[in-house]
Amino acid sequence: xxxxxxxxxxxxxxxxxxxxxxxxxxxxxxxxxxxxxxxxxxxxxxxxxxxxxxxxxxxxxxxxxxxxxxxxxxxxxxxxxxxxxxxxxxxxxxxxxxxxxxxxxxxxxxxxxxxxxxxxxxxxxxxxxxxxxxxxxxxxxxxxxxxxxxxxxxxxxxxxxxxxxxxxxxxxxxxxxxxxxxxxxxxxxxxxxxxxxxxxxxxxxxxxxxxxxxxxxxxxxxxxxxxxxxxxxxxxxxxxxxxxxxxxxxxxxxxxxxxxxxxxxxxxxxxxxxxxxxxxxxxxxxxxxxxxxxxxxxxxxxxxxxxxxxxxxxxxxxxxxxxxxxxxxxxxxxxxxxxxxxxxxxxxxxxxxxxxxxxxxxxxxx
Amino acid sequence: xxxxxxxxxxxxxxxxxxxxxxxxxxxxxxxxxxxxxxxxxxxxxxxxxxxxxxxxxxxxxxxxxxxxxxxxxxxxxxxxxxxxxxxxxxxxxxxxxxxxxxxxxxxxxxxxxxxxxxxxxxxxxxxxxxxxxxxxxxxxxxxxxxxxxxxxxxxxxxxxxxxxxxxxxxxxxxxxxxxxxxxxxxxxxxxxxxxxxxxxxxxxxxxxxxxxxxxxxxxxxxxxxxxxxxxxxxxxxxxxxxxxxxxxxxxxxxxxxxxxxxxxxxxxxxxxxxxxxxxxxxxxxxxxxxxxxxxxxxxxxxxxxxxxxxxxxxxxxxxxxxxxxxxxxxxxxxxxxxxxxxxxxxxxxxxxxxxxxxxxxxxxxx
Numbered sequence: 001x002x003x004x005x006x007x008x009x010x011x012x013x014x015x016x017x018x019x020x021x022x023x024x025x026x027x028x029x030x031x032x033x034x035x036x037x038x039x040x041x042x043x044x045x046x047x048x049x050x051x052x053x054x055x056x057x058x059x060x061x062x063x064x065x066x067x068x069x070x071x072x073x074x075x076x077x078x079x080x081x082x083x084x085x086x087x088x089x090x091x092x093x094x095x096x097x098x099x100x101x102x103x104x105x106x107x108x109x110x111x112x113x114x115x116x117x118x119x120x121x122x123x124x125x126x127x128x129x130x131x132x133x134x135x136x137x138x139x140x141x142x143x144x145x146x147x148x149x150x151x152x153x154x155x156x157x158x159x160x161x162x163x164x165x166x167x168x169x170x171x172x173x174x175x176x177x178x179x180x181x182x183x184x185x186x187x188x189x190x191x192x193x194x195x196x197x198x199x200x201x202x203x204x205x206x207x208x209x210x211x212x213x214x215x216x217x218x219x220x221x222x223x224x225x226x227x228x229x230x231x232x233x234x235x236x237x238x239x240x241x242x243x244x245x246x247x248x249x250x251x252x253x254x255x256x257x258x259x260x261x262x263x264x265x266x267x268x269x270x271x272x273x274x275x276x277x278x279x280x281x282x283x284x285x286x287x288x289x290x291x292x293x294x295x296x297x298x299x300x301x302x303x304x305x306x307x308x309x310x311x312x313x314x315x316x317x318x319x320x321x322x323x324x325x326x327x328x329x330x331x332x333x334x335x336x337x338x339x340x341x342x343x344x345x346x347x348x349x350x351x352x353x354x355x356x357x358x359x360x361x362x363x364x365x366x
Numbered sequence: 367x368x369x370x371x372x373x374x375x376x377x378x379x380x381x382x383x384x385x386x387x388x389x390x391x392x393x394x395x396x397x398x399x400x401x402x403x404x405x406x407x408x409x410x411x412x413x414x415x416x417x418x419x420x421x422x423x424x425x426x427x428x429x430x431x432x433x434x435x436x437x438x439x440x441x442x443x444x445x446x447x448x449x450x451x452x453x454x455x456x457x458x459x460x461x462x463x464x465x466x467x468x469x470x471x472x473x474x475x476x477x478x479x480x481x482x483x484x485x486x487x488x489x490x491x492x493x494x495x496x497x498x499x500x501x502x503x504x505x506x507x508x509x510x511x512x513x514x515x516x517x518x519x520x521x522x523x524x525x526x527x528x529x530x531x532x533x534x535x536x537x538x539x540x541x542x543x544x545x546x547x548x549x550x551x552x553x554x555x556x557x558x559x560x561x562x563x564x565x566x567x568x569x570x571x572x573x574x575x576x577x578x579x580x581x582x583x584x585x586x587x588x589x590x591x592x593x594x595x596x597x598x599x600x601x602x603x604x605x606x607x608x609x610x611x612x613x614x615x616x617x618x619x620x621x622x623x624x625x626x627x628x629x630x631x632x633x634x635x636x637x638x639x640x641x642x643x644x645x646x647x648x649x650x651x652x653x654x655x656x657x658x659x660x661x662x663x664x665x666x667x668x669x670x671x672x673x674x675x676x677x678x679x680x681x682x683x684x685x686x687x688x689x690x691x692x693x694x695x696x697x698x699x700x701x702x703x704x705x706x707x708x709x710x711x712x713x714x715x716x717x718x719x720x721x722x723x724x725x726x727x728x729x730x731x732x
Contacts, residue, residue, distance in 0.1 A: 018427025093436070095517065122540070126666075145496060163652070166686055167686075168614075168631055168686070169532045170616070170629040171534030172538065172578045172618065172620065186576075187560060190556055190560060191560055194553060194556060194557055194560075205635050205661075205662060205663075206666065206668070207668065210552075210621060210622050210623050210667075210668070211622065211666055211668045211721060212538045212622060212627045212666060212667055213664070213666045213668060214618055214662065214663070214664045214680060214701065218662070219659040219660075220659075220664050221659050221660065222685070223682060223685070224659060224680060224681065224682025224699075225682065225685060226469065226662075229685070233685055246685075246686035246687070247685060247686060248534075248631055248685050248686035248697075249685065250536070250629035250631075250699060250700065250701070252538065252629065254538065254578055254620050254621070255620070255622070256576050256578060256622045257574060257576050258622070261578045261618075263536040263616035265534055265614055265616075293585040293586075293587050294570060294585075294587065295571075296580065296584070296585050296592075297571075298579070298580045300572065300577055300578060300579045301576075301577060301578055302572070302573065302576070302577045314580060314589065314590060314616070315590065317589070317590070318614050319589070319591060319595070319599055319612075319613060319614050319615065320532055320533075320612035320613060320614035321612070331614075333590075333614065333616060335580065335616070337632070
C-alpha cells in the first residue's frame with residue numbers, strides 16, 4: 001500500500017471520465033446527490049450520467065453542475081458495456097441491480113450492506129487494499145459502512161506497522177447518515193426546541209434535537225448490539241483481513257449535520273513510542289493529523305465536513321496502560337473524524353470505480 | 367452499602383432543615399441555582415438560606431421558591447456553628463472558604479476540584495461510601511467531578527459484586543457542565559447556524575452548534591489527556607478504593623443542554639452471566655434501568671435531565687470477548703446517562719450534607 005494507490009484529483013477525474021456512461025441509482029438520496037456533485041466536478045458530461053430513483057421519486061430532478069437531471073425508474077438500461085453503476089440505495093435495490101446487470105461488462109459499486117460479507121464480492125477501502133483487488137476486474141464491489149471506512153483509514157497504518165489486537169470504539173454519528181429526511185428533521189426539531197415547542201420526531205423514534213441516542217438501526221435481541229455495531233465488527237475484520245480481531249463498538253447518534261466522530265482505543269500487537277505511532281498515521285494515505293495540545297485543537301465534525309480526508313488527532317498513550325521503561329505502550333487512544341457522505345460513502349465508491357476503470361484509461365502511476 | 371444509605375425524599379429534606387443556616391457559595395452559577403431550587407423544595411425557610419457570589423455578581427438576585435434573594439460577597443459570616451456551606455464555585459473560592467470557616471462547627475461540601483485528591487478530605491458518593499464516612503463528622507467533604515459521580519454510581523454495584531479490572535469510557539457531555547453562559551451559547555450559536563449565520567463562539571473555542579469536540583478543559587502537554595479525563599481517572603480510583611484501576615477515558619462535549627452520557631466498557635475481575643450483571647445494576651441505589659431492545663429504547667440525556675437517578679441501559683456482553691461455555695463473560699458494555707447538575711453535582715452534595723447532619727436530626731434508618 002502506498003499513498004498513490006488511492007486515486008484522487010486529476011487521476012480520479014480522468015478515470016471516471018473513461019466510463020462510457022455512469023448510472024447513479026438512488027440519485028435523490030444523500031449519497032446519490034453527493035456522488036453526482038463529485039462526478040460533475042470531475043468534468044463528466046451530463047449526457048453520460050443517468051440518475052435513477054425508486055418509484056416514489058421517478059421524475060424528480062437532481063442538480064448536476066448547472067443542469068437538472070430527471071431521475072428514471074430502474075431498468076436494465078442502467079447497465080451498459082463499458083459503463084459504471086453507483087448503487088446508492090437499499091439492499092433490495094442492490095439485489096435487483098445486480099440481477100439486471102448480469103451479463104453486461106458494467107462495473108457496479110454498491111453502497112448498501114447487501115453483499116458486504118459475501119466472499120465473492122470484494123469489500124474495498126483503497127487505503128487498505130490498494131490497486132490489487134482491481135486486477136481481476138470484479139464487476140461488483142461493495143463499498144463498506146460509512147463509520148467502518150473512516151475507522152479503517154485510521155486503523156490501517158497502525159495495523160500494517162504494529163499489528164492490531166483490539167479496537168474499542170464509541171461513535172458520535174451525524175444524523176445525515178440516516179438520510180436527507182433525518183437532516184431536515186434535525187433542523188426542524190432543533191428549531192422547535194429553541195422555540196419552546198414540544199418535540200415531534202418522525203424519522204427518529206425520539207427527538208434528535210439537543211439529544212444523544214443509540215444508533216437508530218435495529219437491535220439484535222440476543223447480543224444487544226445494534227446493526228451499525230455489528231457492521232462495524234464484521235466489516236472491520238474483513239477489510240483488515242483479521243477475522244478474529246476483537247472489536248467493541250458503541251454506535252450513537254449526536255445532533256450533528258454531517259461527519260462522524262469516533263473515540264478509538266486500540267491495542268497494538270507490539271509496543272510503540274508516541275513518535276512512531278504519530279509518524280505511522282501522519283504518513284498514511286487520506287489521513288490528516290489535527291492534533292495541537294497547546295491550542296486544544298483536535299478533529300471535529302465541522303472541520304471534517306466537506307473533506308475527502310479523515311482527520312485524526314488526540315493521539316495519546318492510553319491511560320489504562322503504564323508505558324514501559326523506554327516510554328513505549330501497546331495501547332493508544334485517538335479521535336477520528338470524517339465526512340460520512342464523502343470518504344464514508346461517495347468518495348470511497350468513486351475511488352473504487354476509478355480503480356476498476358480500464359488501466360489504460362488511468363492517468364496515475366503504474 | 368444499602369439502598370437506604372442514600373438520603374432522599376423526606377429524610378433528605380428533614381436532614382437539610384436541621385441545619386441552623388445554609389450558605390450557598392457561587393449561588394448565581396448553574397450548580398448554585400440547582401442547589402437553591404432543591405433546598406426550597408426541601409422546605410428550608412428563606413430566612414435560613416444565604417446566597418454568596420463572586421465580586422462580579424454581588425447584589426444579583428437568585429430565585430428561592432417564591433422569593434428572590436440577593437447574593438452577598440463572601441466573608442466569614444457564611445460559616446456558622448451548626449451550619450452548612452455548599453461551595454459551588456471555583457478552586458480559589460474553595461480555598462478561601464475553607465480558611466474562612468476554620469474553627470467553626472460548620473459543614474462544608476465543596477463542588478470544586480481543589481481538595482478532591484487530598485487524603486485528609488473525604489471524596490464521597492453516598493451510593494459507594496454509604497453513611498460510614500460521616501461517623502467522624504468531617505467538616506470539609508469534597509463532591510466529585512460530575513462525570514465521575516455518574517460513572518461511579520453505575521460502576522459501584524459491578525465493583526462490589528464482581529470486582530473491576532478496567533474501564534474504557536467515552537463521554538458525551540452537555541454544555542451546561544461549562545456553566546450557564548455555555549448553555550446560552552449553545553442556544554445562540556444553534557440559532558445562528560439555523561439562520562445560516564457564521565459561528566461566533568465566546569465561551570468555547572469553537573462553535574458548539576451541531577458540533578462535537580474534545581472537552582474544553584486544558585490538555586496536559588505530556589500525556590495528551592484533558593483535565594476532565596485526568597479527573598475521571600484519579601477520582602474514580604479514589605472513590606472505588608482501587609488506586610491501580612485501569613481507566614481509559616475520552617471526554618467530549620456534544621450539543622446537549624443538560625445531562626451527560628457515557629459509553630462504558632468494563633472488564634470485571636470475574637466472569638458473569640447477563641442476568642447477574644443486570645440484577646446487580648437493577649438493585650443498585652440510584653440506578654434506573656432503561657433497556658428495551660425490542661423498542662430500541664435506552665438512556666438518553668433528555669430522559670435523564672431533571673432526575674436524581676442515573677439511567678443505565680444497553681447492558682450487553684462485550685463484542686470483543688467470546689463468552690465461555692456457560693455464556694459468561696468478564697467484559698461488558700453499557701450506556702450511562704445522568705443529570706450532571708443534579709446527581710452529578712447539587713443532589714450528591716446535598717446528600718453528603720444530609721449524612722453530615724447531626725444523627726439525631728435524621729429521620730432515616732440507623
